[in-house]
Amino acid sequence: MPEIATNSLDLSRARREFLGSLGLDAKRPTAWTQYGYSQHVSFDMLYAAYERGGAGHGAVHKLLDGCWQKLPRIKRPNSDKESPWEKGVGKLLRNVRAMAKLKDLDRRNMVGRYAAVIYRVADSKALAEPLQRAAKLVDLIPVYEDQLKVTTWHTDPAAENYGTPAMFQYRKISPPGTETQGRPEEWADVHPSRVQILAEGSTGDFFEGVPLLRAGFNRLVDLDKIAGGSGESYLKNSARTIVFKYDVGAAPQAIPGDYGEPVESVRDAHETQARALNRSTDAAIVMQGGDATTLQTSISDPTGPWTVAANEFAASVRIPFTILFGQQTGRLASDEDKADFANRCASRQEMELTPMLEEFIARMQAAGIIEAGEFEVEWPPVNAPSEKDKAELLGKMTAAMQQAFQAGLVEPLFDANELRAVMGFEQRTDDGMPTEGDPEQTGQEQEEDARAPA
Secondary structure, three states: OHHHHHHHHHHHHHHHHHHOOOOOOOOOOOHHHHHOOOOOOOHHHHHHHHHHOHHHHHHHHHHHHHHOOOOOEEEOOOOOOOOHHHHHHHHHHHHOOHHHHHHHHHHHHHHOOOEEEEEEEOOOOOOOOOOOOOOOEEEEEEEOHHHEEEEEEOOOOOOOOOOOEEEEEEEOOOOOOOOOOOOOOOEEEEOHHHEEEEOOOOOOOHHHOOOOOOOOHHHHHHHHHHHHHHHHHHHHHHOOEEEEEEOOOOOHHHOEOOOOOEOOOHHHHHHHHHHHHHHOOOOOOOOOOEEEEEEOOOOOOOHHHHHHHHHHHHHHHOOOHHHHHOOOOOOOOOHHHHHHHHHHHHHHHHHHHHHHHHHHHHHHHHOOOOOOOOOEEEOOOOOOOOHHHHHHHHHHHHHHHHHHHHOOOOOOOOOHHHHHHHOOOOOOOOOOOOOOOOOOOOHHHHHHHHHOOO
């Protein structure tokens, strides 16, 4: 008997080791299963959290819009004015709405581990053939993770491209859950030279990309449970579930039917009256020696548990709570929260989006679509002051000038052009300030000049 018990314990332990831990609680290895969380988060689950979850959708687009609130400038190095090369690149990108397509690539990348954009160029070759030289860029096709798969790999260990994809396939229809009107699934071969992949968080293997919503996915489940459960409790109470109580000796079987006819059973009579009561505000209940009440459930305030889960989800996507959820909690975003989010967007532009744009321009140059030469990507400041901020700063600067003058400082702190620059106005040749060798005239000198013949 002890041997059987020992074998049973060994089998149970082996089973747990085989299945792996389903949570962070070492005492309860199946805690996540009991809480309703999944051990592995698939792309379909992430896509559903983005497509149907308010918090997940908001996190993706809040970060996306923060990084792409203004388009970057692709220019020659150390060039302040727009060069002919820059004008040509800008025209090419506008013709195919390239920036909008690359922004969409970024959106899809945040949903899954990676996303890709496929080049459609005018080179008279099939997508499965290598891209060498092309006359122009025709279109860019952004695709989700589940729309792109590797069919063959480079397997020669001595080759430089060992371990890289030799051929892709991409699915031409939209992600699952979208309307296709019965159109069959279609996959097309595409050569890696025509595919550009964006996998945020990965330094090499694009399968190691980090989806934005994965770390906080459990909290998204909690938010869904809390909000859905609270809504369900309101629905239960508003549905007016009827409770019938009869006195001893009552005759409920004598309750007439809809048209005065006898009912087959008391249950049928009750269900008929309950349905009528919930459908119409003018319906009434007929009782025979009894009483009818409504069954009420207690509704707990979901604010506290919802706020806890929302805060943890905001931490997982590294977006301040007040930035992500706005004024729903009665709090406005502080200056620190705004500055923190602006720094997050600026860092992401520098570390993720700039390399993506540089790769795109370099590959267009290699194909002869864009003229070769050095270039750089310049993003407008994310935390640029608003017109209100500029006006407040200008007021403080002029007040400081007045205080300095009253304190005896003869030379002004700022000239007119420096003040105009705060508001973004163009500089003037004459800034209105006296310069050396051009002293102010006295009153007597002004009168002499006025009497002088013309």
